[in-house]
Amino acid sequence: MKPHLALILLSALAACGGASAPATTVAAPPATNVPATPVAAAEPPAAPPAAPALRGVFASDVDRTADPCTDFFQYANGAWRAAHPIPASQGKWSRRWESGELNKEHMKDLLAEIAAHPGAPKGSADQIVGDFYLACTDEAATDRAGVAPIAPQLAKLDAIKTRADILHAIIDLHAVNIGVAFGVGSQQDPHQPTRVLADVMPSGLGLPERDYYLRPDKRFVEARAKYRAHMAKVFELAGRKQPAAALDAVMALETTFAKAQLDNVAARDPKAHDHPTTFAALGKLAPHVEWAAYLDALHIPHGDASLNVDEPAYMSAVDKALAQTPVATWKTYLTWHLLADAAPFLSTPLVTEAFDFDEAYLAGATEIKPRWKRCAETADLLFGEALGKKYVEKYFSPEAKARMKTMVDNILLATGDTIREAAWMSDATKKRALTKLSTFNPKIGYPDKWKDYASVPVTRDALWEDVLAGRRFVVADDLAQIGKPLDRGRWGMTPPTSNAYYNPQQNEIVFPAGILVAPGFDLGVSDAVNYGSIGVVIGHEVSHGFDDQGAQYDETGALSNWWTPADLTAFQAKGKCVSDQFDGYFIEPGIHHTGKLVLGESIGDLGGVTIAWRGYQRSLAGKPAATIDGFTPEQQFFLGFAQWRGDETRPETQRLMVQGDPHPVAKYRVIGPLSNSPAFAKAFACKPDAAMVRSEATRCTVW
């Protein structure tokens, strides 16, 4: 797991200026057969007393002109995609993303209702999220203020004279989650999993990742030129036009940082980040950072305790830059990152410029998200458990939680069957795998204990101050874990989030309420469809426990090998099959997936389909299931999967994903695993030479 601060930084970008965040109004009308309703609305109606018939897949989404055995991605929901172009502010679109955007409409309704009833006690959840939302949606006030809200921070940066001043400026920026030079966050100790350590990590690039600085391909050369022009424009809009040489120096400094970072594939290996270090050794590694001052300022305990340094070579490069790069360059670099980070919260010209680069140029969006949506996303990001508590009260039912729990249980049992039957694995390794499986911790819907935001000062007339207050809380809340025993109750996503995750260090699978909505999960559809959609998500997260990364952690969450050498070799060969398969998937001529980058997610998808399929069979316990709308239960399962996964994706977003996203594009997340699935081929009676059927010689199986 990347430490928390990095996640926060990524999320922060996604909220108001991010490159790949899905978003926008829900433009599509619901299909006639199944409305995209929240779980709460899917409770049984009062009358008639007989249970309503369960619905099946979205039959009208199917492209009947396509052959399921040739291109199942097109067949499953090609008709829906043709009728629902990607909205202007989105990078990708499907019913799944549509439901994610509906969650944001629900957040907006909650926020607007709270904001309409002022007078909540200071420090209460209502006061904090309500006042934040009012400040954030007051576009006229932010326009009037211009860049004045960041004037105090700019003045501090302007006052930098010495190298010691640089460090103090870095501390100030880190305290409000602005990523410059490096980062420090809390991290579970990979060797003593009940402890929490400080973790020092790379940070501080303005482009999406290192290759953008280094690769000679035309599209990266162009991205660098656009980035530099964007930098110039932002400085100009802030009334601080820079000479070309100053911007060149910032590019050169960021390029130095990029060169010193591991590439995306190398960074996937948890062992590449595992460098237990003492504070004394850290001082020797990077002597130009005054560590005691840095750690004291951020209230991070040090002394005899150990910590982890993700990439020591990177910290050496930062140290060298601190010693040698001119103070003036550091000033411009730090100012640039403050401006870039604050731009989405300032006046319209800066908001527009941030959008034009981050979302329009890099991800292909043609229209900025409405302000209310950006504000709801930021409220979720900063005060997610205050807003999330209200969200689950209204939109997540106990019935949904119970049904989800049953599915998770069945899929965990099915995983056990799969492990026991794995002919390629020795009994010794199976025993360890089953022990690990027995310690999986499913979290469903929302945390048992909610964060308390009472200390966060939020007012209804100072957006940037509110953002800073929220970020100070987020950073302090993360850093406060260091030196304490591990708290297993914390969540890495907020309840309204339409996503899920596996955390290998806590061996937990986590499903926020925001993903447990139609069409992923619906109490009104057949089990076949639910197992195909949310069931595969469950199977996917479980499979992450046994992917190229997860398999390196044992049942206690320690980074410790539990495989016999022969079994590890066999497992790695299975991974290579998947990696080779995805190396062959092109998004456009000359640009294809990097199999090793998407390996974990692709093992998750392949294992997810297989395990969820078994879980579904288990749930039937031999009983027959109904054919609905002409689709057999088996067909419903695979269509449920492909309809939920079936994103249309903009070319720009695909290029961004191929470069840095460990997830393949949706088309290959459907075609990749299903073309390895004999159950799929059987369900649609595909011939052995069909495009959707990989031959026995090339078929990949992992779990």
Ligand SMILES: [Zn+2]
């Ligand atoms: Zn995943």
